[in-house]
Amino acid sequence: MLSVNQFSLTLGQQTLIQGLSFQIQPGEVLSIMGPSGIGKSSLLHFLSGTLNRSLNASGQVYLDKQALQDRPTNKRKVGLLQQMPLLFPHMSIIENLLFAIPEHMPSKTRQQKALQALEKLSIPDKANALPSELSGGQQARVALLRTLLAEPDYLLLDEPFSKLDPALRRDVRAFVLEQIRQSNIPALLVTHDPEDAKAMQGPCLDLDPLK
Amino acid sequence: MPTKYRRMTTGLICALLLLPILAGLVGTLLPAFHYFPPLGENKFSFAAWQNLFSNTEFFASLKLTLITGILASIIALWLALALLAWGYEKAFFRPIENLLAPILAIPHAAIAIGLVFLLSPSGWLVRLFSPWLTGFERPPNWISVQDPYGLSLIFALVIKEMPYLLFVMLASMKSIQARDSLQACQSLGYGRFTAWRKVLIPQLYPLIRLPLFIVISFSLTVVDLALIIGPNTPSTLAVTLFRWFNDPDLAMRFNASAGAISLMLVIVFVLAGWELSHRFLAKLTRAERSNGKRRGLSDHLLSLGAMLACFSLLIGLLALVILPIWSLTKRWRFPDVFPATWTLDNLERATPLLMELTNNTLLIALVSTLLASVISLIMLEIKRVSHGSSQYTSNRPSHVFDWLIYVPILLPQIGFLFGLHVLLIHLNLNGDLIAVMMLHFLYVLPYVYLTLKNPYLAYHQAYLEQANRLKPCVWRNYLTVKLAMLKPALFTAFAIGFSVSVAQYLPTLIAGEGRYSTLTTEAVTRAASGDRKQVGSMALLQTLFPIFVFWLALVVPPRWTKWRLAFKSLFIRTTRA
Incomplete structure (x- = not known):
């Protein structure tokens, strides 16, 4: 379970978010909505440990009773999915997947896991293709699976559907929810599209500008 | 690149660039006022200037x-x-x-x-x-x-x-x-x-x-x-x-x-x-x-x-x-448009010499350019971190490196290289290959840095950040993700640095004291000799290497991944069979 206690965010003199608290159960997606510039993305950066130094944040983050807020990013086991799929253009699809699979596993298992992921995407023939040879929807799905293969403890989603065309969005949303449930980890989605929040079938928080 | 000790590294690189130049300038300035202990002159005077102006x-x-x-x-x-x-x-x-x-x-x-x-x-x-x-x-x-x-x-x-x-x-x-x-x-x-x-x-x-x-x-x-x-x-x-x-x-x-x-x-x-x-x-x-x-x-x-x-x-x-x-000419009488007889003899006769010159040229160019590439990357990473990563070229604040880098190429070589030579003698580095390489480095670095600067700072850092989230090996990710994606820029910068090194004349001559001749120093020295066949061969080789490296920089990076994957699949298939 991921819990955030009394999160506040200030930029200079201006307070953007005050005293935000929430909890996310494993396999559940909490959606956070709100107009742009309100600090949604900064919340994600706070949770992943990459917050810009010009912003001031306070509050506690717990993952199953473990405090996270003082750990550096690479010690947090956090997965982040953004608008851009960020597949490495100089690696084939299977290399992109293998990149994420932890190294302590035997190489046969790693290979199998990557092939399973490709099966899941129903593109086993694209193993040696380059990311640029895939469609936008396929890239988004590969990016999600790559993130999950790294076995993160929790997942952050930063408007991952906004760059996809509407017809594709529905499929990708369903795919994302299904994978998160299978991995059984808490996930936080930041979006300004109510459809996204609805499709995630979880609780939804609306952030309003502070007066 | 996870750079710790940012301040210290900045200071070290500034010193690396400025110290030899300052030493060279002092080494020129003092003798200009007749202070030169090695020749027993240790009283300041304007005699040199009087001589000069008369x-x-x-x-x-x-x-x-x-x-x-x-x-x-x-x-x-x-x-x-x-x-x-x-x-x-x-x-x-x-x-x-x-x-x-x-x-x-x-x-x-x-x-x-x-x-x-x-x-x-x-x-x-x-x-x-x-x-x-x-x-x-x-x-x-x-x-x-x-x-x-x-x-x-x-x-x-x-x-x-x-x-x-x-x-x-x-x-x-x-x-x-x-x-x-x-x-x-x-x-x-x-x-x-x-x-x-x-x-x-x-x-x-x-x-x-x-x-x-x-x-x-x-x-x-x-x-x-x-x-x-x-x-x-x-x-x-x-x-x-x-x-x-x-x-x-x-x-x-x-x-x-x-x-x-x-x-x-x-x-x-x-x-x-x-x-x-x-x-x-x-x-x-x-x-x-x-x-x-x-x-x-x-x-x-x-x-x-x-x-x-x-x-x-x-x-x-x-x-x-x-x-x-000219390098293939046997007999070419005036006013024939082309040589009457062609031959490979010139090249063959000059081969031992050309081999030695080529060896020196390539060794010096490769070492100094590799070093310059590494230092440039460190400098650019320091610049990137200290200013935050802005994607836009125009509003990027300038760093001390941005003007420092121009000092070696704006100052005339004749102005401080001879002064620097005195320092090299003191350090017992005169005529040493290391000294030649270091002087080349001083001239290669600005060009490599300036070529690499814009592509490096424009790199979409989110790729590297994502890589670090997926796999906590910061150094390896820097190499296999960031540098690998910057391959075209790195290759071009290397080619430019390489060609700058190949073209150096005065630095090679002064630091090497004639012990290490390159294609350039030898071609310039012999240019007046009138032996067009030999000089032509040297100038030809001197031109071919940089062009070849440039050609590689143009051809290899866009095809690298394709070739790598093809090679890999070939390898896997043969091991399975």
């Missing part, structure tokens, strides 16, 4: 330097602007743009040697038109290269500098939104050249000021080019000083040091004068720009310049073509 050769050399350096810079700027104004955004101009980088890679000594082969009285140009047009059965009695007025030197400088300026200008065209301005002007009925003269050139000039200063400083102080194709009696100031520094009479060193200091002052004055005349000219033409005339007489200056630019590019190309011809 020396007629000094003034004759200085005059020649000013004429050739300033004229060459003005003509190179004029021709580059004209060529750009004429060809910009036209279909036929693309191939010229793509050719610029390899042209820049050609060592200038090789071009100068080719020009001598081409333009001398017995050269290719006269042969091409003899005897059917000129009636010459033997070489005419002209002084067409190394002429006392330095015309051939000016010509060589223009051929070398014009492509560089053109390259710099093309890189700046986007930031002044040239295409939109040009269209706006043309829809108002302005002619192409008038639009350039009134609208684009005034915007372009501030962006190319610094590269232009490099060109001026180079033209006023170049040694190797002037040795090959410049006049002898008197020679340009840099060459005269070079001779004085090498004079068996060690007392000449005092005069030479004073002369080197004055050459540096001359550069400062010329640059200041250049800037003043630019302001004056800008004021003068200000009213004319908005007088509404759609055409003007001075447009013809641009069209004439474009023609001259094409002509000089053609001559430069011929100068390169003649190099392999």
